[in-house]
Amino acid sequence: MLEDEGPHSAKHIKIPGWKLNEQTFRALLKVLPSVSQLQILQFWQAGLTDQMVISLTGTISLCSGLRVVMLEGNPLPEQTYHHLLSADSLLTHLSLRNNRIGDEGARLIGSALSTTASANKNLLFLNLSFNSIGDEGASHIAQGLRFNRTLAILSLSNNQIGDSGAARLAEVLGEFVLTHEEVVERRKMLLQRTQSDISRKEDKRAANKDGQKPHKNSQDMKRPHSKGGKSRGKEQEVSALEEEEEIVNPLLAPSLYRRDGQLLVPGNSSLTSLNLAGNRITEKLLPLFLALLEVKECECYVKISELMASTDEENTSEQTREDEQAE
Structure with a gap:
């Protein structure tokens, strides 16, 4: 579907709910670079394969204005989504919602976000919601956030992340200690x-x-x-x-x-929005995230504090009623 006037002036190309075969996909890849005003490319349940995504990555670099890619409802056996987050990728917005990415796919994506040697420098928004990512996968994403200083918005909503995975994410938002391997790598870089x-x-x-x-x-x-x-x-x-x-x-x-x-x-201060709604995180993690809010008078801090205070009052009242009934 072309959302504009004329095929070569389209800004948004959307392919929703129908399967692309190899021949049709190759034809699409040939056309994309000629769509000079293209900004957004969206595939929803299009039956993409790993090889298609790898080929798409190469074509994206030829599209001068393309900065937003939405690849949703396209599970890939070999989890090649991370190719879209390579260090030289020019994409600023990437949605990989509902792709059954899991912990292994999260590991590859985390490494693409950053390692001690390289990092994605352009991606501002990443949507990984509805992907069955658990605590192990959240830890991989957290590892990728250690040295990424570009990503501003990350959604991990509606996954299977518990308290341990959320704690690893919180860890990199505040100050953290360099590991021995990271210190060694830093010394090498300083020497070079x-x-x-x-x-x-x-x-x-x-x-x-x-x-x-x-x-x-x-x-x-x-x-x-x-x-x-x-x-x-x-x-x-x-x-x-x-x-x-x-x-x-x-x-x-x-x-x-x-x-x-x-x-x-000092910690990752570039990430300004982290969505963890719909996971398996308990209220025990609230104080940990609350401590990361440096400006104590901010609206978010006040709302969370009020919520915690209200919960404590309800628990205290309920315990008091139970004690009275027991007497």
């Missing part, structure tokens, strides 16, 4: 950066010694020329900002700090 800096300085000195102007890279071209103190101050400020932008992996972020001999990360 130091060696790279030394190499650039040596190249610059060699060029100056030969009476040649050092080669200017793209970052040097961006920096403003300075003649006075104020300009130099601005140049240093721009340089600092550029260095900040160069930090892709949070393992190298200056916000890391040490406490009691351990290296800690």
Whole structure:
């Protein structure tokens, strides 16, 4: 279904409730790059296969404006959904609702969100609701959130997540300690950066010694020329900002700090919305999530506090009635 005027000016292509065979799907893939204004692509119960999704991933990169993909009701035996979250993916919104992803699929998706070596840098919204994801799968997703600093909205509603899985998700939202493997990886990255800096300085000195102007890279071209103190101050400020932008992996972020001999990360503050409705989480986890709300006067904090207080009053009243009846 094309929701616009003319096939080449469509912004939203939706294929709902009918099975695509290989021949039809290949034809669709050939057409998609020519739809220059395409922004949203939706498949609902379209009978996609793992190979189709892998092929779709390659085609998406050829669609300049395509940023939203909804692949719902299309369970895949080999769980290849994670290809859509690759580090070089340009998608900003991805819905994988009702695909029977389970814990193994969640593991692959978690690794695609981030590892110590790579991370998805564009995805803002991810819907994983109605996918039979349990505590183990939630832990994999939590692992993927450790070093992802792009994702803002994540829905894990209507899965099978209990208190232990929810606790792992809460853990990465607050400060957390780096593991031994992560500390080792950080040291390697710092060493590589130091060696790279030394190499650039040596190249610059060699060029100056030969009476040649050092080669200017793209970052040097961006920096403003300075003649006075104020300009130099601005140049240093721009340089600092550029260095900040160069930090892709949070393992190298200056916000890391040490406490009691351990290296800690402030936590994932990029994720602003986490939907865990319809899971198997009990009220025991409320204080844990409540503690993550740094601004105690915020509306959300007040509502949760009132709800907990009301529940405590009801439990106390009920216990009192039971005690009176027992007497």
